[in-house]
Amino acid sequence: SHELTQPPSVSVSPGQTATITCSGDALPRKFAYWYQQKSGQAPVLVIYEDRKRPSGIPERFSASSSGTTATLIISGAHVDDEADYYCFSRDINDNHRGFFGSGTKVTVL
Protein backbone atom coordinates (compact mmCIF):
# COMPACT_ATOMS: atom_id res chain seq x y z
CA SER A 1 0.00 0.00 0.00
CA HIS A 2 1.02 3.57 -0.51
CA GLU A 3 1.69 5.34 2.77
CA LEU A 4 3.27 8.64 3.61
CA THR A 5 4.53 8.80 7.16
CA GLN A 6 5.01 12.04 9.07
CA PRO A 7 5.85 12.72 12.72
CA PRO A 8 2.67 13.54 14.63
CA SER A 9 4.03 16.72 16.12
CA VAL A 10 6.92 19.16 16.01
CA SER A 11 7.52 21.97 18.48
CA VAL A 12 9.68 24.99 17.81
CA SER A 13 10.41 28.31 19.48
CA PRO A 14 9.73 31.50 17.54
CA GLY A 15 12.66 32.30 15.29
CA GLN A 16 13.97 28.74 15.34
CA THR A 17 13.85 26.13 12.58
CA ALA A 18 11.16 23.48 12.28
CA THR A 19 11.85 20.38 10.21
CA ILE A 20 9.05 18.07 9.08
CA THR A 21 9.71 14.82 7.29
CA CYS A 22 7.52 12.73 5.02
CA SER A 23 8.57 9.20 4.18
CA GLY A 24 7.17 6.96 1.47
CA ASP A 25 8.25 4.48 -1.14
CA ALA A 26 6.78 6.54 -4.00
CA LEU A 27 8.82 9.63 -3.26
CA PRO A 28 11.89 8.71 -5.32
CA ARG A 29 9.59 8.70 -8.36
CA LYS A 30 6.81 11.11 -7.49
CA PHE A 31 6.83 14.76 -6.48
CA ALA A 32 6.00 15.78 -2.94
CA TYR A 33 3.63 18.65 -2.23
CA TRP A 34 3.19 20.32 1.15
CA TYR A 35 -0.02 21.83 2.50
CA GLN A 36 -0.59 23.99 5.55
CA GLN A 37 -3.96 23.74 7.28
CA LYS A 38 -4.96 26.09 10.04
CA SER A 39 -7.82 25.25 12.35
CA GLY A 40 -11.18 25.44 10.61
CA GLN A 41 -9.69 26.39 7.26
CA ALA A 42 -9.05 24.69 3.95
CA PRO A 43 -5.47 23.63 3.24
CA VAL A 44 -3.05 25.96 1.47
CA LEU A 45 -0.17 24.85 -0.76
CA VAL A 46 3.22 25.93 0.58
CA ILE A 47 5.54 23.78 -1.56
CA TYR A 48 5.01 22.04 -4.90
CA GLU A 49 7.12 19.64 -6.94
CA ASP A 50 9.44 18.79 -4.05
CA ARG A 51 11.03 22.21 -3.54
CA LYS A 52 9.19 24.99 -5.38
CA ARG A 53 7.48 27.75 -3.46
CA PRO A 54 4.26 29.29 -4.80
CA SER A 55 4.03 33.03 -5.08
CA GLY A 56 2.89 34.60 -1.84
CA ILE A 57 4.44 31.93 0.38
CA PRO A 58 7.17 33.38 2.63
CA GLU A 59 10.78 32.55 1.86
CA ARG A 60 11.15 30.92 5.29
CA PHE A 61 9.36 27.89 3.82
CA SER A 62 11.71 25.59 1.90
CA ALA A 63 11.83 21.91 1.09
CA SER A 64 13.89 19.13 -0.37
CA SER A 65 13.51 15.51 -1.30
CA SER A 66 16.01 12.68 -1.33
CA GLY A 67 15.26 9.02 -1.77
CA THR A 68 12.16 8.02 0.15
CA THR A 69 12.05 11.16 2.32
CA ALA A 70 10.76 14.63 1.59
CA THR A 71 11.49 17.40 4.07
CA LEU A 72 9.77 20.71 4.78
CA ILE A 73 11.78 23.34 6.61
CA ILE A 74 10.42 26.44 8.27
CA SER A 75 13.38 28.71 8.97
CA GLY A 76 12.76 31.39 11.58
CA ALA A 77 9.32 30.12 12.49
CA HIS A 78 6.60 32.64 13.22
CA VAL A 79 3.74 32.16 15.64
CA ASP A 80 1.51 32.39 12.59
CA ASP A 81 3.09 29.21 11.19
CA GLU A 82 1.39 27.13 13.86
CA ALA A 83 -0.77 24.70 11.89
CA ASP A 84 -1.10 21.15 10.63
CA TYR A 85 1.15 20.29 7.70
CA TYR A 86 0.47 17.50 5.21
CA CYS A 87 2.59 16.07 2.46
CA PHE A 88 0.89 14.70 -0.66
CA SER A 89 2.07 12.62 -3.58
CA ARG A 90 0.57 10.83 -6.55
CA ASP A 91 0.23 7.07 -6.60
CA ILE A 92 3.39 5.42 -7.89
CA ASN A 93 1.31 3.25 -10.25
CA ASP A 94 -1.49 5.65 -11.19
CA ASN A 95 -0.97 9.38 -11.50
CA HIS A 96 -4.71 9.97 -11.12
CA ARG A 97 -4.72 8.74 -7.52
CA GLY A 98 -3.03 10.40 -4.61
CA PHE A 99 -2.22 10.13 -0.95
CA PHE A 100 -1.80 12.54 1.91
CA GLY A 101 0.65 12.02 4.69
CA SER A 102 -0.56 11.43 8.20
CA GLY A 103 -0.04 15.08 9.11
CA THR A 104 2.24 16.96 11.50
CA LYS A 105 1.04 19.45 14.07
CA VAL A 106 3.56 22.28 14.30
CA THR A 107 3.46 24.20 17.55
CA VAL A 108 5.34 27.49 17.81
CA LEU A 109 5.84 28.60 21.41
Added chain:
Amino acid sequence: QVQLVESGGGVFQPGRSVRVSCAASGFIFSSYAMHWVRQAPGKGLEWVSLISYDGSNGYYADSVKGRFTVSRDNSKNTLYLEMNGLRPEDTGVYYCAKEGGDDPFEYWGQGTLVTVSS
Protein backbone atom coordinates in the same frame (compact mmCIF):
# COMPACT_ATOMS: atom_id res chain seq x y z
CA GLN B 1 -13.34 34.57 -8.44
CA VAL B 2 -13.36 30.80 -8.10
CA GLN B 3 -16.03 29.47 -5.78
CA LEU B 4 -16.73 25.89 -4.80
CA VAL B 5 -19.76 25.28 -2.61
CA GLU B 6 -20.49 21.82 -1.26
CA SER B 7 -23.89 20.69 -0.06
CA GLY B 8 -25.81 17.56 0.84
CA GLY B 9 -24.19 16.65 4.14
CA GLY B 10 -26.10 15.54 7.21
CA VAL B 11 -26.60 12.58 9.51
CA PHE B 12 -27.13 9.21 7.87
CA GLN B 13 -27.52 5.67 9.13
CA PRO B 14 -24.93 3.03 8.33
CA GLY B 15 -25.69 1.26 5.08
CA ARG B 16 -27.65 4.14 3.63
CA SER B 17 -26.76 6.21 0.57
CA VAL B 18 -26.20 9.91 0.10
CA ARG B 19 -25.13 12.19 -2.71
CA VAL B 20 -23.11 15.30 -1.95
CA SER B 21 -22.71 18.07 -4.50
CA CYS B 22 -20.23 20.80 -5.30
CA ALA B 23 -21.38 23.84 -7.25
CA ALA B 24 -18.55 25.55 -9.10
CA SER B 25 -18.26 29.07 -10.45
CA GLY B 26 -15.63 31.56 -11.54
CA PHE B 27 -13.77 29.28 -13.94
CA ILE B 28 -14.43 27.06 -16.96
CA PHE B 29 -15.61 24.03 -15.02
CA SER B 30 -15.64 21.70 -18.03
CA SER B 31 -11.89 22.22 -18.56
CA TYR B 32 -10.67 20.91 -15.22
CA ALA B 33 -10.43 17.65 -13.35
CA MET B 34 -11.94 17.77 -9.88
CA HIS B 35 -11.12 16.03 -6.61
CA TRP B 36 -12.96 14.97 -3.48
CA VAL B 37 -10.96 15.01 -0.25
CA ARG B 38 -12.34 14.16 3.17
CA GLN B 39 -11.30 14.78 6.74
CA ALA B 40 -12.64 12.85 9.71
CA PRO B 41 -13.20 14.94 12.85
CA GLY B 42 -9.85 15.74 14.42
CA LYS B 43 -8.04 13.61 11.85
CA GLY B 44 -5.94 14.13 8.74
CA LEU B 45 -6.77 14.68 5.11
CA GLU B 46 -7.67 11.71 2.92
CA TRP B 47 -7.81 11.85 -0.87
CA VAL B 48 -11.05 10.21 -1.99
CA SER B 49 -11.61 10.59 -5.71
CA LEU B 50 -10.72 12.35 -8.94
CA ILE B 51 -12.87 12.80 -12.04
CA SER B 52 -11.55 13.82 -15.43
CA TYR B 53 -12.57 17.13 -16.96
CA ASP B 54 -15.19 15.50 -19.19
CA GLY B 55 -16.45 12.97 -16.68
CA SER B 56 -15.25 10.01 -18.69
CA ASN B 57 -13.00 8.63 -15.99
CA GLY B 58 -13.21 8.40 -12.21
CA TYR B 59 -10.54 7.28 -9.81
CA TYR B 60 -10.91 6.24 -6.18
CA ALA B 61 -9.09 5.57 -2.96
CA ASP B 62 -9.08 1.91 -2.00
CA SER B 63 -11.17 2.73 1.07
CA VAL B 64 -14.16 3.83 -1.06
CA LYS B 65 -13.72 1.92 -4.30
CA GLY B 66 -16.84 0.00 -5.20
CA ARG B 67 -19.03 2.06 -2.82
CA PHE B 68 -18.55 5.65 -4.01
CA THR B 69 -19.15 7.03 -7.50
CA VAL B 70 -17.93 10.41 -8.69
CA SER B 71 -19.72 12.20 -11.51
CA ARG B 72 -20.20 15.67 -12.92
CA ASP B 73 -22.69 17.67 -14.94
CA ASN B 74 -20.71 20.20 -16.93
CA SER B 75 -23.91 21.88 -18.13
CA LYS B 76 -24.70 22.68 -14.51
CA ASN B 77 -21.11 23.29 -13.33
CA THR B 78 -21.70 20.72 -10.63
CA LEU B 79 -19.64 17.86 -9.22
CA TYR B 80 -21.19 14.95 -7.35
CA LEU B 81 -20.13 12.15 -5.04
CA GLU B 82 -22.60 9.31 -4.62
CA MET B 83 -21.81 7.38 -1.46
CA ASN B 84 -23.41 3.98 -0.99
CA GLY B 85 -23.14 1.51 1.85
CA LEU B 86 -22.12 4.22 4.28
CA ARG B 87 -19.93 3.21 7.20
CA PRO B 88 -19.15 5.06 10.43
CA GLU B 89 -15.60 5.54 9.17
CA ASP B 90 -16.97 7.58 6.25
CA THR B 91 -17.84 10.32 8.73
CA GLY B 92 -16.06 13.55 7.97
CA VAL B 93 -16.00 16.84 6.13
CA TYR B 94 -16.06 16.30 2.40
CA TYR B 95 -14.24 18.92 0.35
CA CYS B 96 -14.27 19.35 -3.38
CA ALA B 97 -11.15 20.81 -4.95
CA LYS B 98 -10.19 22.05 -8.39
CA GLU B 99 -7.17 20.46 -10.00
CA GLY B 100 -4.58 23.08 -10.89
CA GLY B 101 -1.33 23.22 -12.81
CA ASP B 102 1.36 23.33 -10.17
CA ASP B 103 -1.13 22.68 -7.37
CA PRO B 104 -3.14 19.43 -7.38
CA PHE B 105 -5.72 21.19 -5.19
CA GLU B 106 -5.69 24.77 -6.46
CA TYR B 107 -9.00 25.78 -4.90
CA TRP B 108 -11.05 24.19 -2.13
CA GLY B 109 -14.65 24.47 -1.06
CA GLN B 110 -15.66 25.01 2.55
CA GLY B 111 -16.71 21.38 2.91
CA THR B 112 -19.89 19.57 3.88
CA LEU B 113 -20.09 17.37 6.97
CA VAL B 114 -21.32 13.81 6.56
CA THR B 115 -21.99 11.93 9.78
CA VAL B 116 -22.70 8.21 9.66
CA SER B 117 -24.30 7.05 12.85
CA SER B 118 -27.19 4.93 14.01
